[in-house]
Amino acid sequence: MTSVIIDRRPQQGKSSANRQRVLRRLNRVLKAQVDDLVGKRKLADLDNGAEVTVGKLDVSEPSFRIDQGTGVSDRVLPGNDRYRVGDRLPKPDGSGEGGGPGNGSDAGDGDAEEDNFRFMLSREEFLNLLFDDLALPELVRKELTDVVDRKFRRGGIVRHGNPGNMSVLRTFRASIGRRVAAASSIQDDLDRVEYLQGDAQEIADQTLAMDLALQADAVRRRATQVPFIDPVDLRHRSLIEVDAPRTAAAMFCLMDVSGSMTELRKDLAKRFFTLLYLFLRRKYENVELVFIRHTEVAEEVDEQTFFHHPQSGGTRVLAALEKMKEIIEARFPPSRYNIFGAQASDGDSMGMDPIQSRTFLTERLLPLSRYFVYAETNEYAQTNTALWNAYAAIDHAGFNMAAVANRSEVYPALVKLFERERRGASNG
Secondary structure, three states: OOOOOOOOOOOOOOOHHHHHHHHHHOHHHHHHHHHHHHHHOOOHHHHOOEEEEEEHHHHOOOOOOOOOOOOOOOOOOOOOOOOOOOOOOOOOOOOOOOOOOOOOOOOOOOOHHHHEEEEEEOHHHHHHHHHHOOOOOHHHHHHHHOOOOEEEEEEEEEOOOOHHHEOHHHHHHHHHHHHHHHHHHHHHHHHHHHHHHHHHHHOOOHHHHHHHHHHHHHHHHHHHOOOOOOHHHOOEEEEEEEEOOOOEEEEEEEEEOOOOOOHHHHHHHHHHHHHHHHHHHHHOOOEEEEEEEEOOOEEEEOHHHHHHOOOOOOOOHHHHHHHHHHHHHHHOOOOOEEEEEEEEEOOOOOOOHHHHHHHHHHHHHHHHOOEEEEEEEOOOOOOOOHHHHHHOOOOOOOEEEEEEOOHHHHHHHHHHHHHHHHHHHHHO
């Protein structure tokens, strides 16, 4: 007898094992796609999934086809249960065969878009591919890809629930209301019976008087049987699950866009900003992003301009720090926002600007900020630049700095940057 298996599982997650095999097989291709998306997408959009396009050649698989040789073969193919070696079979003429739009002869003449297929990456899959280049440990990777934290809060009063959650005050209120209503109803019934008893005495109807007396006794007994606490009086406090409330944060991204900042250095800066943003999103429900770019002058711009519009000129870091303070005072009061500053530069700064920037940062910005980090994006791993040497003299619990020479150093640099911040939080 032939067994028939019917798969009645929901479609979602039905082929998760096959999906994981596809992800492993296309790992190189998907990484290239994600790498390209990082350069094009906004920071806030990187916390979501993504749709990627995979070429036909990247997903090609072995397949059976008609042998176009001489027609002579002595092979026995798997699954054959009819023929033996030596049997002679006529060779098909190939008419009506093929896997293309027609009979096989015009394969490849169709739209080139048919050779590709779109692949939707989930949020977790997208972030995992993104974090591969950042050398992110598995534990940290899991924390960043987990869904938002949730907690329980009071959801009001309900009639049914755990005895441990019973609201005594609301239960007594319900009990008093029920007993008052019951007493009023009993008194009305008693008044009615006594009125009828008076009428029965006037007409000297002994049978009716006896029946009314029994009714009056029943009403009085009912008054003594009203319970002090009835199950219908019970009230319980309920709990509902909601998103964990978190305070707001403002993340300031400051970047030098002068001629010395190459595309590679800007790419390192964006990956540094991206990872920092994802870390902050784990802690704060609302993270406002502010982008400040600078040469000799500083300006607040949108993200597209910040990362992709070229600029020329010298470097004056102080202008960016002054712009950040101006924006904080105008839109982000520290009493309502946790201020985070992230500065990326190649360290190229001339004259007195490094010293002036250090003084302004120490005296004017750090008192307003929750934390300020400086990442020197220099592929030559130089840490003896003018700005680095000036910032190295800052001794403040809310400031730290690190050098980033390639993508694999982005996460270790961020860990180093937040070591002091974590120690301060644990000591507090």
